Amino acid sequence: MKYLHAYSLIHDVARAGSIRKAAEDMNITSSALNRQLQRLEEEFGTQIFERLPRGVRLNPAGELLLQHVRSQSADLDRVRNQVADLSGERRGHVTIGCSQGLNPLFLPEQIARYRAKHPGVTFSVRLRDRAAAEHDLRTFSSDIALVFEPVHLVDFEILKAVPQPVCAVMAADHPLAQKPGLRLRDCLGLPHVIPTAEYGVRHLLELATRGKSRRLNPVIEADSFELMRRYVLYEKAICFQIPIGLQPGGDPRLVVRELDRRDLPVGMLLLGQLRGRTLPVASAKFAQQLAAALEAFD
Amino acid sequence: MKYLHAYSLIHDVARAGSIRKAAEDMNITSSALNRQLQRLEEEFGTQIFERLPRGVRLNPAGELLLQHVRSQSADLDRVRNQVADLSGERRGHVTIGCSQGLNPLFLPEQIARYRAKHPGVTFSVRLRDRAAAEHDLRTFSSDIALVFEPVHLVDFEILKAVPQPVCAVMAADHPLAQKPGLRLRDCLGLPHVIPTAEYGVRHLLELATRGKSRRLNPVIEADSFELMRRYVLYEKAICFQIPIGLQPGGDPRLVVRELDRRDLPVGMLLLGQLRGRTLPVASAKFAQQLAAALEAFD
DNA sequence: GACAGCGCTGCGAAAACTGCAGCATTGTGC
DNA sequence: GCACAATGCTGCAGTTTTCGCAGCGCTGTC
Numbered sequence: 064m065k066y067l068h069a070y071s072l073i074h075d076v077a078r079a080g081s082i083r084k085a086a087e088d089m090n091i092t093s094s095a096l097n098r099q100l101q102r103l104e105e106e107f108g109t110q111i112f113e114r115l116p117r118g119v120r121l122n123p124a125g126e127l128l129l130q131h132v133r134s135q136s137a138d139l140d141r142v143r144n145q146v147a148d149l150s151g152e153r154r155g156h157v158t159i160g161c162s163q164g165l166n167p168l169f170l171p172e173q174i175a176r177y178r179a180k181h182p183g184v185t186f187s188v189r190l191r192d193r194a195a196a197e198h199d200l201r202t203f204s205s206d207i208a209l210v211f212e213p214v215h216l217v218d219f220e221i222l223k224a225v226p227q228p229v230c231a232v233m234a235a236d237h238p239l240a241q242k243p244g245l246r247l248r249d250c251l252g253l254p255h256v257i258p259t260a261e262y263g264v265r266h267l268l269e270l271a272t273r274g275k276s277r278r279l280n281p282v283i284e285a286d287s288f289e290l291m292r293r294y295v296l297y298e299k300a301i302c303f304q305i306p307i308g309l310q311p312g313g314d315p316r317l318v319v320r321e322l323d324r325r326d327l328p329v330g331m332l333l334l335g336q337l338r339g340r341t342l343p344v345a346s347a348k349f350a351q352q353l354a355a356a357l358e359a360f361d
Numbered sequence: 362m363k364y365l366h367a368y369s370l371i372h373d374v375a376r377a378g379s380i381r382k383a384a385e386d387m388n389i390t391s392s393a394l395n396r397q398l399q400r401l402e403e404e405f406g407t408q409i410f411e412r413l414p415r416g417v418r419l420n421p422a423g424e425l426l427l428q429h430v431r432s433q434s435a436d437l438d439r440v441r442n443q444v445a446d447l448s449g450e451r452r453g454h455v456t457i458g459c460s461q462g463l464n465p466l467f468l469p470e471q472i473a474r475y476r477a478k479h480p481g482v483t484f485s486v487r488l489r490d491r492a493a494a495e496h497d498l499r500t501f502s503s504d505i506a507l508v509f510e511p512v513h514l515v516d517f518e519i520l521k522a523v524p525q526p527v528c529a530v531m532a533a534d535h536p537l538a539q540k541p542g543l544r545l546r547d548c549l550g551l552p553h554v555i556p557t558a559e560y561g562v563r564h565l566l567e568l569a570t571r572g573k574s575r576r577l578n579p580v581i582e583a584d585s586f587e588l589m590r591r592y593v594l595y596e597k598a599i600c601f602q603i604p605i606g607l608q609p610g611g612d613p614r615l616v617v618r619e620l621d622r623r624d625l626p627v628g629m630l631l632l633g634q635l636r637g638r639t640l641p642v643a644s645a646k647f648a649q650q651l652a653a654a655l656e657a658f659d
Numbered sequence: 660g661a662c663a664g665c666g667c668t669g670c671g672a673a674a675a676c677t678g679c680a681g682c683a684t685t686g687t688g689c
Numbered sequence: 690g691c692a693c694a695a696t697g698c699t700g701c702a703g704t705t706t707t708c709g710c711a712g713c714g715c716t717g718t719c
Binding site: 081082083093094097098101114115116117118119 | 668
């Protein structure tokens with residue numbers, strides 16, 4: 064679509080950091096691109112880029128304009144989907160950003176169920192930590208986000224919220240596997256494995272140990288939930304995850320036990336979209352389905 | 362802005378009803394316009410216009426696209442205003458659609474107060490009946506609407522609602538001017554003047570008399586509230602208006618009396634915008650001021 | 660102080676667009 | 690029933706816009 068040519072113009076130049084680089088990326092001469100930018104700025108009525116000695120950078124007006132053209136482009140996709148929809152095609156594409164914990168179990172099942180009803184709809188799943196998932200909504204890189212304990216919540220319109228208590232996962236023959244009333248201090252006294260700082264579970268663990276004598280002292284800090292689950296089978300360690308990512312009758316060698324809620328606040332898993340945005344039909348429908356499915360965890 | 366050239370293309374052609382007419386309106390040849398349309402349709406991927414033997418008409422896809430391109434254009438204005446705002450100019454333009462009753466008194470004062478604070482902001486006031494005011498929001502012809510008893514309320518995001526009882530207005534020496542407990546049937550037994558069908562006051566009067574023996578039997582039906590107010594000074598007639606349009610210590614020759622609420626439901630005056638739309642800074646601020654001012658009538 | 664990288668600008672070539680004339684089609688009026 | 694007017698559409702040639710090339714002045718770097 065020629066009419067949102069401005070999008071790639073602003074976006075690519077801002078990303079490349081200089082007109083010449085951007086021009087090379089898009090296989091035109093820098094002079095052509097330069098003139099396009101000049102024309103755009105003239106039509107818009109203001110400078111969009113700061114000219115620096117080593118290139119260009121978006122100025123505040125440019126940031127606003129970039130956000131506008133992004134939203135415009137996303138909205139045009141929505142219109143396209145609507146048009147396809149009214150011609151009976153039931154096509155569309157859903158982009159969802161979600162925490163790693165959701166990936167192995169919950170999402171595949173949900174996507175499969177949706178595609179069984181609407182085979183014309185395709186999906187992009189983007190693994191994102193909680194901050195990045197929110198950022199993707201703002202830049203229209205994702206339609207919906209499913210995040211455990213989001214960070215900012217500005218511009219985040221909550222479609223569904225379900226509580227998810229942090230659980231300790233350990234080998235079936237772990238000393239704490241049968242102990243009644245599992246406390247956090249018990250876990251931290253033994254070898255434990257925790258997620259890196261981006262993740263909500265880590266955030267809750269930090270909160271819970273702040274000011275306490277028991278400190279987090281992980282033998283492994285990792286950003287792969289699967290790695291952590293597997294590791295506790297080798298060394299007799301404990302890792303921490305949320306129920307939605309754990310198969311109910313999963314690996315019989317693993318034991319999953321909810322931590323005492325006095326120690327650790329119950330985290331919230333939030334399904335959301337960009338505030339005020341009208342989602343494409345397919346994305347909105349899928350979000351509805353997710354919200355319904357999440358009821359089960361309420 | 363060249364990048365929303367598509368707007369005038371779709372809009373003008375749809376309005377003119379034929380390519381040749383539209384081409385004449387915009388001072389180009391029909392062939393040129395025809396090719397622009399063809400290119401647009403190709404880029405969009407679908408037909409936008411139905412070709413009829415006597416011209417063209419938007420098809421459903423075209424309607425969707427037109428709505429998109431309208432919203433896009435309005436949003437670009439918003440961005441422009443934001444940019445002007447961050448360069449400290451405090452410029453902007455507010456378009457408000459409102460019922461006739463609001464015009465003489467309430468709005469001028471509010472606009473004056475706003476412009477005293479922000480002289481760079483200009484205003485368009487569009488007198489609209491309640492259906493048209495809502496329609497203008499949808500087509501982005503107005504930013505905000507102030508309507509008595511709106512019709513549809515779909516896509517109408519209520520920013521503020523205040524009750525407005527219908528009042529009878531009559532000459533000071535009218536027989537009913539002093540009668541305690543004014544009933545609607547008293548008024549309808551004497552010469553009365555009522556608004557035309559578009560207006561909310563008329564709507565409430567119709568509702569109140571439906572199924573009753575007393576019928577509306579106006580000596581004048583008019584779409585000018587000022588005319589009606591003036592008329593009751595000549596013939597000893599009664600007209601019906603809402604308090605916000607009536608000066609408290611106004612014309613001493615007029616008496617304003619609230620009708621018994623058993624006869625006539627209290628109407629609602631609603632301040633609203635298009636659902637989900639992000640208003641330009643100036644419009645949003647002005648709407649806030651209006652909402653605050655309407656508190657006085659609550 | 661040479662140099663590399665940047666944004667920007669004439670100038671001729673290439674591409675895109677416009678205007679003109681004319682085609683086929685369809686509803687209208689006598 | 691048939692001329693007629695109005696519509697969308699399409700070659701073709703002229704005009705406008707855009708592009709690529711080369712080169713300028715500038716600035717931070719080694």
